[in-house]
Each structure stands twice: as structure tokens, then as C-alpha cells.
Amino acid sequence: KNEVEQSPQNLTAQEGEFITINCSYSVGISALHWLQQHPGGGIVSLFMLSSGKKKHGRLIATINIQEKHSSLHITASHPRDSAVYICAAYNNNDMRFGAGTRLTVKP
Amino acid sequence: KAGVTQTPRYLIKTRGQQVTLSCSPISGHRSVSWYQQTPGQGLQFLFEYFSETQRNKGNFPGRFSGRQFSNSRSEMNVSTLELGDSALYLCASTVQGAEGNTIYFGEGSWLTVV
Numbered sequence: 001k002n003e004v005e006q007s008p009q010n011l012t013a014q015e016g017e018f019i020t021i022n023c024s025y026s027v028g029i030s031a032l033h034w035l036q037q038h039p040g041g042g043i044v045s046l047f048m049l050s051s052g053k054k055k056h057g058r059l060i061a062t063i064n065i066q067e068k069h070s071s072l073h074i075t076a077s078h079p080r081d082s083a084v085y086i087c088a089a090y091n092n093n094d095m096r097f098g099a100g101t102r103l104t105v106k107p
Numbered sequence: 108k109a110g111v112t113q114t115p116r117y118l119i120k121t122r123g124q125q126v127t128l129s130c131s132p133i134s135g136h137r138s139v140s141w142y143q144q145t146p147g148q149g150l151q152f153l154f155e156y157f158s159e160t161q162r163n164k165g166n167f168p169g170r171f172s173g174r175q176f177s178n179s180r181s182e183m184n185v186s187t188l189e190l191g192d193s194a195l196y197l198c199a200s201t202v203q204g205a206e207g208n209t210i211y212f213g214e215g216s217w218l219t220v221v
Contacts, residue, residue, distance in 0.1 A: 030207070031207045031208065035212075041144075041197070042212065042215070043197065043199075043212040043215075044212070045209065048209060088150075090208065093138075093140075094155070094165070095140070095142075095152050097149055097150035097152075098149075099149050
């Protein structure tokens, strides 16, 4: 079993839909990161969470430390949100990654 | 403020050769980490440097090595290249903030081993 599990692996949505991507981890963490990777490889850090909830624009990330679970939500999805979303568990200068969720938002 | 800069962006090497990749972190960032991304294994942590010291290393063979210079620039080296080393190699610099570490990735170096 991978230390960081994401679901779903692939997700197709219509523009405007509400999207949820889930991440469960089995390792101890000091922080949980949500990353976005567009075709071409560049990765952008969306959120760094150690507890609770954060919101940036249409993106919301939550974490439940007791349940070792985090979710990334996208409200009013748009085709430009199409990317691979990766959660990463960070602890002691080490980072373990989920396999990623490939999101496609159709107009 | 310039972002994390990686060079070269693309390179092709032959099996058995060695390769050196370079990473310049964001000015003022002292922590640099390296990652390998392949279609089969996804993203994997290689190593992390802080103030010229390796603080952590992932589960990779000794052919993978790195170093960090006094100006925080970092290099990673892969010797005796194998076909399976073909990957996107990403560098990131990290800065400690009030809420924890914020990580900034470079665009990556695409390595193809033939």
C-alpha cells in the first residue's frame, strides 16, 4: 500500500461543476501539500496545510489530522483548471507523493 | 524576484554516461531539494540540502549524488546512466514561514537516456 493514496486517478468534469479530490496518508506529517502540474512539467504549490482549512479563490483545501485525510475542492471549475493535482506528505525534510489526479474540465 | 532556475531544460545522454543538472534557488532560499518524476513511479524524493549539508536522502542508488554550494546553488549528478533514469528531474527551493515551509519548484530538466 502506498504511503500517500489519492482518488480518483482521473476525473472529467463539465465547466462549472464542483470538484473534490481526496488524499489519504499513512505516514506522520508536519504538513500536507497540494500541488498542480500542467502539461510541460512545471509544478505549482497550491496549499500547505498542517491543520484545518485554507481557501484561495475557487480552491479550498481541508485536512483532518486524526483521520489522516485531506481534500482539495474546486468550485465553479473552468477548463484552465485542467491539470494533474498531486498531494504530498512532508515530514523531516522528506516528501512523499501521491500518484496524482488527472483533471479534465470540458467547456 | 526570479524563480527557481534549472539547467539544462532538455538533454539526451547515452547509457553509461554521466550527467550533471544544475539548480539555482530563489534568492535567499537556503533549502534545495531534488525529485525524480517518471510515468511509472510518479514523483519521488531524491535528496535535500540546507546550507551545503545534505539533510535527507531518498531511496535511490549511490549513482545519484548531489551537492550544494555556498551561494545555495545545487547540482545533482547521475553516473553510469541507465535507460530507467530517463525522467523529469525537478528541483525546489523552500523557505520557512510563520505557517510552515513554502515550496517553489523549477520547470525541471527532461533527461532522456538512449
